[in-house]
Amino acid sequence: MRHTQLRSFHAVAQRLSFTAAARELGVSQPTITTQVKSLEQEFGVELFVRRGRRIELTETGAGLLEIARRLFADEKEAADYLNETRGLRTGHLRVGAVGPYHVTDMLAAFNARHPGLYVSVTVGNSRDTLRDLLDYRTDVAVLAHVDPDPRLVAIPYRRHRVIAFCPIDHPFAQRRSIRARDMEGQRLVVREAGSTTRRAFDQAMREADVRPKVVMEIGSRESIREAVAKGIGMGVVSEAEFIPDPRIRKLPIADTEIYTYAHVVHLKERQKARLVHAFLQVLAGLLPVSSPSSRRRPSNSRR
DNA sequence: GCCTGGCGGAAGCTAAGAGT
DNA sequence: ACTCTTAGCTTCCGCCAGGC
Numbered sequence: 001m002r003h004t005q006l007r008s009f010h011a012v013a014q015r016l017s018f019t020a021a022a023r024e025l026g027v028s029q030p031t032i033t034t035q036v037k038s039l040e041q042e043f044g045v046e047l048f049v050r051r052g053r054r055i056e057l058t059e060t061g062a063g064l065l066e067i068a069r070r071l072f073a074d075e076k077e078a079a080d081y082l083n084e085t086r087g088l089r090t091g092h093l094r095v096g097a098v099g100p101y102h103v104t105d106m107l108a109a110f111n112a113r114h115p116g117l118y119v120s121v122t123v124g125n126s127r128d129t130l131r132d133l134l135d136y137r138t139d140v141a142v143l144a145h146v147d148p149d150p151r152l153v154a155i156p157y158r159r160h161r162v163i164a165f166c167p168i169d170h171p172f173a174q175r176r177s178i179r180a181r182d183m184e185g186q187r188l189v190v191r192e193a194g195s196t197t198r199r200a201f202d203q204a205m206r207e208a209d210v211r212p213k214v215v216m217e218i219g220s221r222e223s224i225r226e227a228v229a230k231g232i233g234m235g236v237v238s239e240a241e242f243i244p245d246p247r248i249r250k251l252p253i254a255d256t257e258i259y260t261y262a263h264v265v266h267l268k269e270r271q272k273a274r275l276v277h278a279f280l281q282v283l284a285g286l287l288p289v290s291s292p293s294s295r296r297r298p299s300n301s302r303r
Numbered sequence: 304g305c306c307t308g309g310c311g312g313a314a315g316c317t318a319a320g321a322g323t
Numbered sequence: 324a325c326t327c328t329t330a331g332c333t334t335c336c337g338c339c340a341g342g343c
Contacts (some may be wrong), residue, residue: 004314018327031315033328050327054323 001039008035009047009061010068016055073136073270080274093275095121096129096138098196099221101240102158102262103142110282117275126196133265139276141265144196153271154263155283160240162201162258164251167231177254180208187233188212189224196260201236204258 011021012032022029040047047061057065080091093110097103100123107119122132126143133141134151146154164183166172172182183205191198205212215233218224221241228235229247238260242250264283270276 002313019325027314028316029326030317030328030330034315037328055327 001042002035005035005039005042006068006071008032009039009064010072012036012048012055013057013061013065013068016057018055069136076136077270077273091116091275092118092120093140093279094138095119095140095142096132097121097123097142098126098129098144099123099241101238102160106142106157106264106279106283106286109286110279113282114278117278130265133267136267139266139270139273140279143263143265144260146263146265151268152265153268154265155280156261157264157283157286158240158262159259160238160262161252162197162204162236162260163239163242164234164236164253165225165228165242165248166234166251167228168247168249169231170234170249172234172251173249175251177252179254180204180210180256183212183234183253184210186212187215189216189218189227189233189235190214191221191224192217192219197236197238197241200258200260204256208256 007025008021008031011024012018015021015024018032018036019029022032025032036047045060046058047064048055049058076092091114095103095107100121103121107121110117110119122129122138124132126145129138129141129143130146132138142157143154146152164178172178190201212234216227218227221237224235224237225243225245225248227233229245234251235248244250264280266276266280271280
């Protein structure tokens with residue numbers, strides 16, 4: 001088995017496309033076909049099921065993909081190690097995040113500490129971000145919530161207060177803050193049910209026995225801001241994600257502390273990988289936060 | 304011991320063709 | 324039109340034998 005064969009297989013298996021794999025590796029598409037085919041012939045196995053223009057991994061292919069992922073993660077780690085030996089002047093740190101807001105300060109600190117390193121950030125939903133980390137496609141991930149997993153190490157990083165906001169012609173627009181009770185019956189534009197902000201807010205409202213009226217569910221923060229600015233209802237957002245806009249007013253919820261959290265997550269087995277280690281060292285220098293036991297704290301138990 | 308030329312394999316290309 | 328396969332080709336590189 002040659003390295004190029006495995007490299008081609010890995011690229012095809014990840015994208016389920018010979019053409020996309022060729023583009024990724026910077027070779028012609030027939031080259032990829034040849035490499036994969038020769039691998040199959042050499043071992044007398046079938047790695048992909050070809051269904052016309054669509055291909056699928058066979059069971060053997062899926063098994064090999066698992067191994068290839070580990071191998072290429074190790075290969076990257078070897079390169080990172082050598083780069084570290086040269087003083088971390090070059091290298092590529094891959095960060096996955098559920099939103100750009102939580103990562104900017106840690107990336108700024110990392111860049112200041114290691115200006116020669118290239119950092120790429122993939123922003124996605126929490127499921128994809130976690131999957132990328134587990135599949136070695138990213139080195140670290142920034143997630144709001146992490147279920148216990150023996151493969152993972154989650155470091156509580158920041159918490160952000162959840163605030164409300166309204167259009168400038170709303171009756172609340174002249175107020176400096178509101179109370180949870182004020183949300184009773186209010187028209188709300190909110191994120192989808194699975195979103196962290198939505199979960200934290202819903203829980204707080206349930207505990208306060210307050211029932212806002214959800215009139216619209218939108219999957220992006222920017223769209224919610226636009227909807228609120230147009231007067232469709234009030235919005236709720238993590239304070240870190242609030243972007244000032246002359247058409248809207250920010251309204252802290254004075255009597256109820258609702259928080260969203262950011263955790264930096266990495267694979268336990270890669271804890272000592274050079275770039276991951278360097279990132280964690282930079283992280284340790286930033287403000288820590290103790291692990292949350294609840295997303296909402298009553299105001300009289302403020303730390 | 305070192306240099307040189309031949310050989311073979313790996314890698315990758317273009318072109319053409321087949322399937323959807 | 325797009326994607327994958329096949330055929331035939333070139334280039335590059337490492338190995339090895341022969342000559343100095």
